[in-house]
Amino acid sequence: MVGYRMRILFIPASAPSHYFPMVPLIWACRTAGHDVCVAAQPWGESVVVSSGVSMVTIAKDFDMTEELARHRQRGPVESEPGAPPPLYQTLVNAQVRFAMEAASDVVSLARDWRADLVVADPLVLAAPLAAAAANAPLVHHLWGPDLLRGSGYGYPGCGMSPDAWPEPLRELYARHGCAPRTENAVAAVDPWLGSMQIVEIPSRIPARFVPYNGTGVLPPSVLAAPRRRRVLVTWGSMLVIRDGIEAFPVADVVKALHEHDVEVVLAVTGADRRWVPSLPPGVTVVENVPLNAIMPSCDAVVHHGGAGTIMTAAYYGVPQLGVPATRDVQTCCARLAATGAGIAVNREDATVDALASAVATLLTGDRIGGAAVALRDEVLAQPSPAEVAARLTALTAGALG
Numbered sequence: 001m002v003g004y005r006m007r008i009l010f011i012p013a014s015a016p017s018h019y020f021p022m023v024p025l026i027w028a029c030r031t032a033g034h035d036v037c038v039a040a041q042p043w044g045e046s047v048v049v050s051s052g053v054s055m056v057t058i059a060k061d062f063d064m065t066e067e068l069a070r071h072r073q074r075g076p077v078e079s080e081p082g083a084p085p086p087l088y089q090t091l092v093n094a095q096v097r098f099a100m101e102a103a104s105d106v107v108s109l110a111r112d113w114r115a116d117l118v119v120a121d122p123l124v125l126a127a128p129l130a131a132a133a134a135n136a137p138l139v140h141h142l143w144g145p146d147l148l149r150g151s152g153y154g155y156p157g158c159g160m161s162p163d164a165w166p167e168p169l170r171e172l173y174a175r176h177g178c179a180p181r182t183e184n185a186v187a188a189v190d191p192w193l194g195s196m197q198i199v200e201i202p203s204r205i206p207a208r209f210v211p212y213n214g215t216g217v218l219p220p221s222v223l224a225a226p227r228r229r230r231v232l233v234t235w236g237s238m239l240v241i242r243d244g245i246e247a248f249p250v251a252d253v254v255k256a257l258h259e260h261d262v263e264v265v266l267a268v269t270g271a272d273r274r275w276v277p278s279l280p281p282g283v284t285v286v287e288n289v290p291l292n293a294i295m296p297s298c299d300a301v302v303h304h305g306g307a308g309t310i311m312t313a314a315y316y317g318v319p320q321l322g323v324p325a326t327r328d329v330q331t332c333c334a335r336l337a338a339t340g341a342g343i344a345v346n347r348e349d350a351t352v353d354a355l356a357s358a359v360a361t362l363l364t365g366d367r368i369g370g371a372a373v374a375l376r377d378e379v380l381a382q383p384s385p386a387e388v389a390a391r392l393t394a395l396t397a398g399a400l401g
Contacts, residue, residue: 004397006034009110009134010141011120011127014064014098016047016214017236017308018121021143021191023051024210025119028385032393037113039106039130050215058105059098067094084153087327092155096169099125103172106130117396119189122148122158125169132178137399139392140188142201144307145331150199157184187395189388192307193314193378196335205391208382211292211312218293219286226263229299229363232318233257234267234291236306247325248304249350251277256355257302258282260363267294292316300362305329305344310336317376319368321358323350340371 008029012019019040029036030053038048038055041062048055068090084092103126110118110130120127122140131138146158154160156169162180173180188201191209235248250266254277257264264283266276273287286294291309295301295316303309305324310332313320320342322333333344343358362368383391 004393006116006393006396007113008034008036008117008119008392009106009113009115009130009136010036010038011106011118011124011130012038012040012044013121013123014041014043014062016043017306018123018143019044019047019051020212020214020308021209021311022119022121022141023053023212024385025141025189025207025388026051026053028389029392031386032389034389034393037109037115039102039109047214051212056105056109058109059102062098062101064094064098067097084151088151088153092166095123095125096166096172099129099169100172102126103129103176107133107176110134110136117392119392120185122146122155122185122188125156128157128181128184129173129176129178132176137187137396138185139205139395140185142188142190142192144192144311145196145198145335146188146190146192146201147198147328147331149201150331157181159183186399187392189392191311191382193375193382195378196339198331198335205388206382207388208384209311209315209379210385211290211295211315213290213292213308213312214288216288216290216293218289221284222265222286222289222294222297224297226297228261228263230263230265230297231257231363232265232267232291232294232298232301233303234301234309235272235304236309247347248323249347249355250275252350252352252355253302253323253359254279254283255352256359259356260359262299262363265294265298267291302359302362305333307332310342311379314341314372314375315379317373319362319372321345321362323347323355339375341368341375342372343368 039058040048044055106126107129111133115134115136118131119139119141148155148158156165187203187205189205189207191207258280266285270287291312300319301313302321305322322344324330324333325347336342337344345358
């Protein structure tokens with residue numbers, strides 16, 4: 001496929017944490033000579049552009065965080081026997097609403113820009129409309145365990161029969177002349193390790209996870225060799241927005257770590273700095289510093305269980321303690337714990353004593369360190385972003401004849 005040049009449209013879901021896993025493939029596609037454009041909501045005007053990629057803003061007036069909060073404010077709702085739980089139904093309804101708000105924008109962009117390939121987060125239900133408008137293949141880009149397919153309830157375009165799709169979504173597809181399908185994508189790029197997946201994914205393309213956690217100005221202390229063992233503590237960029245700071249017991253984690261002779265580094269966003277409690281000596285707080293800049297100097301990490309954080313630590317062979325509060329990150333941490341490279345303590349069980357015991361095991365157990373190195377080797381053995389870009393080129397050339 002030497003000399004085959006494509007226009008590739010990437011469409012992430014409504015959060016930077018879902019865009020970051022796409023960036024290494026985006027760079028690989030650009031390096032291979034392809035034209036790349038990202039369709040994202042207003043948050044991308046800083047996040048996407050700072051990654052060195054051009055973008056077009058879509059669904060300017062839709063706020064996914066507000067949409068999800070509006071559903072939660074309605075209070076608990078009893079589900080029918082066999083029906084998806086209310087929280088899952090809320091997710092589907094919010095994504096259908098996003099599709100309705102984004103459809104005309106992504107369809108116009110894909111058609112006018114003449115995209116040859118659309119790569120999208122499987123959450124984005126408007127992506128098949130864009131691919132159909134450009135007569136281009138659609139490829140899904142995963143970010144962690146395939147929770148949509150593995151939910152047991154299905155998700156439109158990810159194993160769910162079109163007959164079970166929400167009626168507003170079927171109507172939207174009909175207006176755009178796009179047939180709903182059980183499988184919307186011809187393939188799925190998966191940077192989450194196959195050994196940690198929770199379900200078989202049709203036409204899966206394994207991809208090496210390469211850490212990208214945004215950009216920032218690095219304080220020299222982050223790059224300097226630590227005088228003592230260094231433990232990183234972080235709770236991600238979306239946790240406080242979605243679930244509140246109570247979802248991560250930062251004070252108890254720091255207290256548990258303080259019993260050991262370690263240097264503790266708290267990595268937070270600028271917006272989350274106000275949630276940091278009073279800290280004992282030996283604790284450093286860094287703001288807006290990418291995790292991949294800090295992680296190589298760390299002996300362990302304690303986090304909220306996000307897929308990106310787990311895989312960044314895995315890439316560097318760092319032992320992990322996950323303290324997940326919600327079902328999605330509980331699944332991520334359970335799969336990590338099964339490898340032996342980390343420990344999971346669910347938020348409701350995270351007493352000071354439980355955290356102290358887990359921290360002691362993390363810092364003193366050779367088994368976890370060895371498993372973390374093995375997990376790193378497994379990550380590095382996956383196909384590189386450049387190899388995946390070449391495979392997408394061949395796939396697209398074949399699809400277009």
